Amino acid sequence: MIAAAWICLVAPLGAAVAITVAGQRLSRRGAGYLATASVGISFVAALVSFSVLLGDPPHDRSHPSTLWRWLTAGPYHFDLRILVDPLSVFMMLVVAGVGCLIVAYSIGYMDGDDEERRYFAYMALFVFSMLLLVQGGNLLMLLAGWGLVGLSSYLLIGFWHDRPSAIAAAKKAFVMNAIGDATMALALFLLIQRTGSLDFEVVFPRGASFGGWAANLIALGLLGGAVAKSAQLPLQTWLPDAMEGPTPVSALIHAATMVTAGVYLIVRTHALFEAAPRVQELAAGLGAATLLLAGLIALVQTDIKRVIAYSTMSQIGYMFLGAGLGAYANGMFHLMTHAFFKALLFMAAGIVIHALADEQDLRRMGGLRRFLPRTYWAFLVGALALAGVPPFAGFFSKDSILAAALAHGWYGQILWVAGMVGAFLTGLYTFRMLFMAFWGEPSAFVREHFHALRRDVVGVSLAVPVAVLTVLAALGGWLQFAGIWTPVSDWLDPVAPALVEASGLQEAISSLLAVLLGVAGIGAAWWIYGARRAKAPKAQPLLERKFYFDELYDVLFYRPAVLCARGLLALVEQPLVFGSVSGIAEAVRGLGSGTRGLQTGLVRTYALAIAASLAVATVVFVAVR
């Protein structure tokens, strides 16, 4: 099992290195196959680990494995080690499974791109980084994976490096994530100072003993990392811009895996968060705020990928809500179903974009149901799962989070209301997108630009992963049926025991209301965008400008930084730095021109000077003695 876990970790790294080293010797298609195969190997290895772990008794399912001592610094040492336990295996399955499908999809989607090999090397590197993040056996390994996924996300957002907007988006994502990385690193420093270690089994049991401010600071630092990586308030602005990357990248990194790392972090370090309950509640509150805010913004977006991106932020808000209230297994369950249906939505949208010659604007689409019937059905399943309509996946996972919120007391109930409003918004924006793209009469643009998918490898590689994910999005939710059938909660319980347990009544109320609101949202979307019975309300500038967060950060951080730099240039750089350098030069030059008069060129003046000095020296010598 340990060997399988290591194979799972290093297979994608091997593929990344091999593609990089082989260069032109490997065909473009071959690079795609190699990357897909390596992630497939990871998935099989994860399955092996899972099945072996299933055989162990539930309380004895945590198996660390150390390869060698990585760093030694004074009394502290950190090992290169991984941890195989139910939580990491759960994430390995999601990452490698969904990752394998998306990398396979990329073979078709990236076909004909100039730099396919670089793309697949980055993709394999990303899968390795993500596996390192979830398998890391101490917080330092976790942080290393955390940084590496940030790097590969940056590389892949900016993959089309001849687009200035892609480069800007990549930089924005990197900077936003760097803020989170920094707060996380600070939290780890504090942990080292308190416990002298970063190993999970050393740090977590001592979480409760840190005392007020230290526990709060540590949890806040970790929360900072989590909100940056998961695009939650207040560090959420990078995710929509990250849609500049290729669509499979959006599906894998910015929907299914990397952005959910924040949820994983909260669940993994739940002992530290439970030591700081206020911070944990803050995480839930941020999640609720983000899910509302992102849901509202998604209503007015016109780029199909950006709608899905905001919906991702909103759904991760639900996961934060669950993890923040202590319903860890529910959050992780939603993470898994979300990975299924959100990857499905992105990849179906990718097929649409592909068929329309890279057009992403919803207003130019329409009537695609007739042109892409199978994609329409896949998209519909994904949308129903996202809106939480039974029996599709999102229904089971989202409603269990809402039920847990209802069971958490008055604070949870406030967030529960937010989640309910979010359910309505989800139905509305999801089906607004679906109706705008697929219903109605085909627009002139669609008639002109549509071209059918090819029937060769490209078409197959696009179609098969979407088909698999359609099945998963339709049926994945049955893995857990609240109150009756809870294998996911049982599986994760030894790692992260839930703090709240919803009663059957709360489950029923939450499910019923959430489904009603979701369907109401779908109905409203049908009324406005499907049947066009009502005119679409005018888009509010507040929503179109995304609540002015970009502008706010521009005023709060960017401009003061520029002003500060300008001020330093005028007040410090110019007078002190340049001033000191040129001042020294000026002084030396002045001294030189002052003393050059002494150099007459007349030999006899020199001789006189020597004689006179000698005379003076003699007099002084004789007189002073």
Add this chain to the structure above:
Amino acid sequence: MKGPDVVWYLAVAAFLFSTGALGVLIRRSPLIVLLSLEIMLNGANLALIAFARQHGRGDGQIFALAVMAVAASEVVVGLGLIVAMARRRLDLDVDKLRTLRG
């Protein structure tokens, strides 16, 4: 010790040195300046030998010999320079050689 007192020798040495120094300071012909320099050196040599004789030790004499050797080399260089100046038809006047003025 026979012969005059050391003061007399020193008086002659001082006279020679001053004569030479005056020549160096006043005259403008490089040839005369060089000659005056030799006179200064010989004044110094005389003082050295006088003291050596007074103290009955050989150090001063050896030192004087070294000074003569240096003076001879210096004359070689100096005369060479003067000949070179004459060949280029430059004025033999130290005041006119002011290229190094700052």
